[in-house]
Amino acid sequence: MNEVTPWSDVIDYLVKATGESLYMMGISTLVAVLLGIPLGVWLQVTAPGGLRPHPFVHRILGFVVDLGRAMPFIILLVVLTWLTRFIAGQSIGPSAAIVPLSIGTVPFVGRLVQNVLAEVHVSVVEAAVTTGSGTLRIVRSVLLRESLPALINAIGVTVIAVLGYSAMAGVIGGGGLGDLAIRLGYQSFDNRVLWSTVAVLAVLTTLLQFVFTRIARTVDRRRHASV
Amino acid sequence: MITVENLTKSFSGRTGAVVALDGVTLEVAAGTVCGVVGPSGSGKSTLARCVALLERPDSGAIRVDGTDLVSLGGSALRAARRQIGVVPQGDSLLRQRTAAGNVALPLESAGVPGPQRRTRVGELLDLVGLTDKAGSYPDQLSGGQRQRIAVARALAANPSVLLADEPTSALDPETTGSVLTVLDRARAELGVTVLVVTHDMGVVRRICDDVAVLDHGRVIEHGKVLDLVADAGSRTSGSLLPSVDQNPEAESKYDRVADVVLVGFAAVGALLPEAASRFGVELGLLGGGLTRLGETPVARFRVGLTGERSDSALEWISEAGAAVQRKPKGPQGVAA
Numbered sequence: 041m042n043e044v045t046p047w048s049d050v051i052d053y054l055v056k057a058t059g060e061s062l063y064m065m066g067i068s069t070l071v072a073v074l075l076g077i078p079l080g081v082w083l084q085v086t087a088p089g090g091l092r093p094h095p096f097v098h099r100i101l102g103f104v105v106d107l108g109r110a111m112p113f114i115i116l117l118v119v120l121t122w123l124t125r126f127i128a129g130q131s132i133g134p135s136a137a138i139v140p141l142s143i144g145t146v147p148f149v150g151r152l153v154q155n156v157l158a159e160v161h162v163s164v165v166e167a168a169v170t171t172g173s174g175t176l177r178i179v180r181s182v183l184l185r186e187s188l189p190a191l192i193n194a195i196g197v198t199v200i201a202v203l204g205y206s207a208m209a210g211v212i213g214g215g216g217l218g219d220l221a222i223r224l225g226y227q228s229f230d231n232r233v234l235w236s237t238v239a240v241l242a243v244l245t246t247l248l249q250f251v252f253t254r255i256a257r258t259v260d261r262r263r264h265a266s267v
Numbered sequence: 268m269i270t271v272e273n274l275t276k277s278f279s280g281r282t283g284a285v286v287a288l289d290g291v292t293l294e295v296a297a298g299t300v301c302g303v304v305g306p307s308g309s310g311k312s313t314l315a316r317c318v319a320l321l322e323r324p325d326s327g328a329i330r331v332d333g334t335d336l337v338s339l340g341g342s343a344l345r346a347a348r349r350q351i352g353v354v355p356q357g358d359s360l361l362r363q364r365t366a367a368g369n370v371a372l373p374l375e376s377a378g379v380p381g382p383q384r385r386t387r388v389g390e391l392l393d394l395v396g397l398t399d400k401a402g403s404y405p406d407q408l409s410g411g412q413r414q415r416i417a418v419a420r421a422l423a424a425n426p427s428v429l430l431a432d433e434p435t436s437a438l439d440p441e442t443t444g445s446v447l448t449v450l451d452r453a454r455a456e457l458g459v460t461v462l463v464v465t466h467d468m469g470v471v472r473r474i475c476d477d478v479a480v481l482d483h484g485r486v487i488e489h490g491k492v493l494d495l496v497a498d499a500g501s502r503t504s505g506s507l508l509p510s511v512d513q514n515p516e517a518e519s520k521y522d523r524v525a526d527v528v529l530v531g532f533a534a535v536g537a538l539l540p541e542a543a544s545r546f547g548v549e550l551g552l553l554g555g556g557l558t559r560l561g562e563t564p565v566a567r568f569r570v571g572l573t574g575e576r577s578d579s580a581l582e583w584i585s586e587a588g589a590a591v592q593r594k595p596k597g598p599q600g601v602a603a
């Protein structure tokens with residue numbers, strides 16, 4: 041049996057790992073959302089019954105997106121080493137982990153966004169079409185604006201999923217909470233590190249969910265949000 | 268003015284092609300309200316969507332104020348759409364925008380600057396009687412108020428034509444009235460030409476000058492409501508005029524039986540009693556009644572006449588402007 045790590049060290053580890061996790065999660069989600077929203081818009085606009093239906097483009101995009109989502113993250117992490125070195129200038133560490141994390145999350149966000157946009161009622165979209173608005177304006181001031189609460193919720197889901205993925209970043213030395221729990225907790229038989237890391241992850245997840253739900257509700261102008 | 272010529276449109280469905288419009292020709296004069304009625308699936312919405320430039324017909328022409336709109340594309344299409352105000356079927360307001368914000372949408376897309384936009388939105392909210400709801404969100408409005416906002420939005424960019432697809436189908440009779448009043452005001456105060464799709468003959472009764480009856484993608488009846496009601500065989504008269512119960516026993520007591528449709532002043536005047544006294548015949552009312560089409564009183568009565576000059580009396584009634592349809596009754600009735 042190992043010696044139990046003293047609390048002061050555990051806290052140091054946790055602070056450092058939380059910082060790494062938040063860093064990977066924040067940047068990756070930002071990149072994935074910035075790329076995933078246009079992807080989702082493109083998917084929905086070209087869908088049957090969309091603003092600019094285009095079966096061929098829609099099918100190709102859908103195929104690529106689903107392929108991306110089917111790819112296990114751990115594989116991306118390894119396969120994308122060359123790209124990571126090119127973009128991040130290094131192939132290990134938290135910054136390196138951001139590249140596969142972002143890329144792996146883009147198709148996920150794309151599908152989420154498409155599903156959210158598809159919920160905007162067809163009469164609402166057609167009303168905008170009949171005002172003579174162009175496609176870009178309708179995307180911006182009708183599709184995206186009407187879905188804003190649902191989009192914020194979708195980003196919340198994404199953030200938490202990315203936090204989960206980032207647990208695997210340890211494979212390429214990314215650090216973070218997942219890595220801490222596995223290496224210094226599980227593999228070193230140190231339950232104190234293991235469970236306190238899990239506790240921090242649970243608190244973070246709950247907090248993130250709460251914040252995103254709250255923001256989504258605040259911007260929503262429908263029934264319940266007459267505040 | 269809206270002119271629709273020989274419009275055809277089919278959709279490829281699961282079980283082969285569905286012909287939604289099969290050679291529809293229609294004309295709606297400037298500043299009038301035309302109702303499009305017909306059973307579900309008869310092509311009403313497809314017709315409205317073609318005129319709204321949401322659907323491209325397979326063939327035929329659609330002209331609004333003389334310009335053919337069918338072949339337009341790109342920015343010309345968008346400009347043409349601005350000339351046509353549309354109230355789509357169902358809930359069509361942006362739920363994340365206030366009532367005023369919804370009305371402003373067409374003005375934003377037309378590039379109207381902020382201050383003018385606000386003035387115009389104010390005028391429109393006033394027109395539909397919802398000035399006090401400017402800052403309300405659609406979910407805080409009743410169904411009737413939402414539809415009135417949708418009408419205000421459709422009118423925002425000053426279109427010459429207004430299309431509404433089932434604007435009252437989700438509403439109770441009372442709120443239906445408020446929406447119809449707004450459509451009527453659009454015609455009366457702005458001179459807009461209105462095409463309203465409905466399955467509710469009450470809408471035709473209250474605001475339509477003209478009516479077109481669709482069935483299986485064809486126009487089976489089209490004309491002025493007041494002309495069609497005088498035509499005993501028309502569907503419009505059947506569904507708009509007071510019904511007459513069959514009463515063979517009462518009818519058998521008279522020499523002649525006829526249905527008389529009276530439009531306007533004659534409906535409430537003393538035409539029938541006058542005919543009776545002028546020709547010295549006995550005239551009895553066997554059924555029917557008085558109703559109103561828009562502001563116009565219209566009556567349909569079944570009358571029985573007894574006396575030598577019964578035929579002359581009926582002729583005189585007919586010459587006075589009433590539509591008279593004699594009912595076969597016994598051998599001499601058929602001869603008449």
Ligand SMILES: Nc1ncnc2c1ncn2[C@@H]1O[C@H](COP(=O)(O)OP(=O)(O)O)[C@@H](O)[C@H]1O
Pocket residue numbers: 278279280285286287305306307308309310311312313314
């Ligand atoms: N987008 C569409 N795709 C396939 N069939 C359609 C479509 N729109 C309408 N139809 C068909 O065309 C016919 C007329 O429909 P519609 O114009 O909606 O009738 P109405 O409004 O009178 O109820 C129906 O048989 C309907 O199923």
Ligand SMILES: [Mg+2]
Pocket residue numbers: 311312313356433
């Ligand atoms: Mg319909």
